[in-house]
Amino acid sequence: MTDAAINDTRKAELLSTVVEHVDITSFDARPIIDAMGKMSFTSRDLARATGIYNDMLADPDCTIFLVIAGSTSAGGCMDAYAELVRSGMVDGIVATGATIVDMDFFEGLGHKHYQALEVPDDDTLRSLLIDRIYDTYIDEEDLQHVDHTIFEIAETLEPRPYSSRAFIREMGKYLVEHGKKENSLVKLAYEHDVPIFCPAFVDSSAGFGLVKHQVDAMKAGKPYMVLDAIADFRELTDIKIKAGTTGLLMIGGGVPKNFIQDTVVCAEILGHDDVAVHKYAVQITVADVRDGACSSSTLQEAASWGKVNTGIEQMVFAEAGSVLPLLASDAYHRGHWKGRAKRAWAKLFA
Known part of the structure; x- marks a missing residue:
């Protein structure tokens, strides 16, 4: 057997067990959350956080933002x-x-994410073109297909500035026409007019495709599309101004967390002194508050900046993949969402 064949066999062995994403509609977590509410420590924190999320859903005036950092999507929370x-x-x-x-x-x-049933030397993974996220694998060759697809999308666009929201909407449109998965957040957001913002968009596979688009255009002496980070901030602040009452369901922290919270301050700077702080806020994180990182700054701390309400907030210090399915399943089965009007905020920028 040739070395190439041996490597192909080894790669197939390592990429043999697909990550299966949890289906929150298939089980009812309400009894578990109710029981946790009578416990202590993180269990009670999670029950209270779930209650706050249900309050957001039940409030007819509340616009809800889902804020995601970290790798929970790869780990099984994508669906x-x-x-x-x-x-x-x-x-x-x-x-x-x-x-x-x-x-x-x-x-x-x-493409798929795979469970790492064993973690060999990372140099070995590199030689097989397998990328690792803790105990999850990605085929690098599949990821390069993403890079190229982003390049293809950019090539079709008018050469002008785009917010990340506008570009991601084009990605959703592409998936409607060419996608292979019904349960894609990007695709469904496009179909339901739910805007997606990525304040650090090029810190991803998109960056490689967009750099190639720009370099190729420069070599050819042609104009090219660019991402406008200021437009991201302006558009998200526009939604906050028009939404009024808002709630945050935050998984992890980092740039997305700070970005959505800063819309309150930005609105004030633009002269909208009547814009309220985020009324509801939940954050699930394992970040330690002692290291000075923004990801772990508590919601109480954010109140000092005039960003969130101190009365209806809850920190949950837990690995999100282990508790988010319970929170989301509880809220799904309580059914407050059934009476909600869809905001379709993406239409604001049509």
Whole structure:
């Protein structure tokens, strides 16, 4: 057997067990959450956070933002996020580029994430073109298909500035026409007019495709499309101004968390002194508050900046993949979403 054949066999062995995404509609977590509410520590925190999310859904005036950082999409929560969009349980999304491009759009094109049943030497993984996220594998060759697809989308666009929301909408349109997965967050957001913002969009596979688009255009002496990060901030602030009452369901922290919270301050700077702080806020994170990182700054701390309400907030210090399915399943089965009006905030920019 040749070395190439041996490597192909080894790669197939390592990429043999697909990550199966949790289906929050298939089980009812209400009894578990109710029981946790009578416990202590993180269990009670999660029950209270779930109650706050249900309050957001029951409030007819509340626009809900789903805020995602980290790798929960790759780890099995991808379909849960998609269901929140399909059922009208979120009205806007702020996320990392990895969440939207490397994970969701990646699977939307028909690729998969795989469970690492063993973790060999990472140099070995590199030689087999396998990328690792903790105990999850991605085929690098599949990821390069994402890079090229982003390049193809950019090539079709008028050479002008685009917010990440506008470009991601083009990605959703592409998946409607060419996608291989019904449960794609990017695709469903496009279909339901739920805007997605990625304030650090090029920190993902999209960056490679967009750099190639720009370099090729420069070599040919042609104009090219560019991403406008200021437009991201302006558009998201526009939604906050028009939405009034808002709630945040935040998974992880980082740039997406700070970006959505800063819309309150930005609105004030623009002269909208009547814009309220985010009324409801939930954050699920494992970040330690002692390291000075923004990802772990508590919601109480954010109140000092005039960003969130101190009365209806809850921090949950837990690995999100282990608790988000319970929170989302509880909210799905309580059914407050069934009476919600869909905001369709993407139409604001049509």
